[in-house]
Amino acid sequence: MINRKKLFKRIFITCLVLVLGGAGVVWFLFTKTFQDTANVKADYIVNALAFLQEYKANDTLANKKYAEKIISVNGRVSSVEHADTTLNVKMEDSTGAYIIFAFQQKDLAAIKKIKEGDAVSIKGSCNGGTYSQILETVYIAFKRCSLNK
Amino acid sequence: MKKTILIAALTVLGASVFAQKKTTTSATINFDATTKLDALPKAENKTAVAAIDTKKGTIAFEALIKGFNFSNPMMQEHFNSAKWMDSEKNPSATFKGKITNPADVKFTTDGTYNANVEGDLTIHGITQPVKTTATLIVKANAINAVSSFTIKLDDYKLSNAGGKLDNETKIAIAADFK
Numbered sequence: 001m002i003n004r005k006k007l008f009k010r011i012f013i014t015c016l017v018l019v020l021g022g023a024g025v026v027w028f029l030f031t032k033t034f035q036d037t038a039n040v041k042a043d044y045i046v047n048a049l050a051f052l053q054e055y056k057a058n059d060t061l062a063n064k065k066y067a068e069k070i071i072s073v074n075g076r077v078s079s080v081e082h083a084d085t086t087l088n089v090k091m092e093d094s095t096g097a098y099i100i101f102a103f104q105q106k107d108l109a110a111i112k113k114i115k116e117g118d119a120v121s122i123k124g125s126c127n128g129g130t131y132s133q134i135l136e137t138v139y140i141a142f143k144r145c146s147l148n149k
Numbered sequence: 150m151k152k153t154i155l156i157a158a159l160t161v162l163g164a165s166v167f168a169q170k171k172t173t174t175s176a177t178i179n180f181d182a183t184t185k186l187d188a189l190p191k192a193e194n195k196t197a198v199a200a201i202d203t204k205k206g207t208i209a210f211e212a213l214i215k216g217f218n219f220s221n222p223m224m225q226e227h228f229n230s231a232k233w234m235d236s237e238k239n240p241s242a243t244f245k246g247k248i249t250n251p252a253d254v255k256f257t258t259d260g261t262y263n264a265n266v267e268g269d270l271t272i273h274g275i276t277q278p279v280k281t282t283a284t285l286i287v288k289a290n291a292i293n294a295v296s297s298f299t300i301k302l303d304d305y306k307l308s309n310a311g312g313k314l315d316n317e318t319k320i321a322i323a324a325d326f327k
Contacts, residue, residue, distance in 0.1 A: 029223050030189065030221065030223070031221075032221060032222055032223065033220050033221065033222075034220070034222055063240075067215060068215065081173070081174065081175040081325075082175065082325050083175035083176075083177050083195040083196070084177040084195070084323045086195060088174075088175040088195060088196060090174065098174065100174050100175065100196045102175075102195035102196050102216075102218070127196070127213045127215040127216040128213060128215050128240065130213060130240060130241060132198050132211055133209075133211065133243075134172065134198050134199070134200045134209050134210075134211055135172060135174070135198055135200075139174065139198070141196040141213055141216050142196070143194075143195070143196070143216060143218045144218060
């Protein structure tokens with residue numbers, strides 16, 4: 001009889017731990033946010049013009065390699081554009097192909113100081129690249145970017 | 150000779166100042182499918198490509214699906230997965246449309262105009278007609294455009310996850326054309 005009581009108690013405690021553990025995991029997954037990109041190690045470090053060239057040569061292969069990876073891009077700013085209430089930075093090659101970077105909210109103050117022609121290093125999550133039917137050129141886009149110091 | 154050069158110069162200048170196709174590479178698209186059950190399915194894409202042809206009255210947008218940024222990594226992964234947007238197979242969303250009341254929009258005169266827009270929206274590889282209105286602010290030869298409308302997830306064969314996502318998903322667009 002005592003053993004049975006102990007057994008039920010153990011089962012109850014095990015179930016309680018499993019339920020609480022499961023709830024904890026669900027809570028963690030649903031409340032998790034992306035880490036500050038500045039603190040994430042880059043999977044690749046590339047030069048802007050060489051990066052564009054790689055995409056122009058074969059965007060399917062390039063997307064397999066770079067899409068959804070954290071990449072640091074070194075290059076020269078061709079323009080800073082308004083994206084509604086925030087700012088994007090653009091690096092363009094001589095053919096009009098370009099890389100566009102959308103920044104984390106916390107990095108906007110630093111972006112406001114950037115000017116056309118500045119040499120910068122930007123780290124962000126690569127959305128991939130494609131050929132724009134509208135602009136008739138290749139472009140690569142990034143989100144959650146951070147300016148490397 | 151001088152007169153010819155002057156006319157040629159004015160023609161080139163005029164063509165550049167009043168260029169009929171204006172574009173942006175930083176249009177923003179907000180996606181909001183939140184419900185009382187789930188506040189997470191909303192995202193923003195800040196790097197959409199867009200163009201407006203002021204002579205033909207056409208408007209076009211392109212956005213990479215992987216460019217939609219969610220606050221929650223799990224939600225972003227689910228959004229792009231083969232079970233939902235399948236962004237590997239359908240990497241972009243596009244809109245091609247035109248202004249149906251061109252007489253009410255004067256692109257050569259500064260002002261705020263209400264445009265009626267109709268076109269085809271392609272998401273998840275499925276194209277559906279869309280009708281909406283847009284507010285266009287013409288100022289100093291640039292055009293700011295904002296529009297919002299809803300899409301039905303069903304129409305694009307996108308699941309509403311048993312009611313956790315709003316089948317009447319809100320889309321808001323903003324673009325500064327130059």
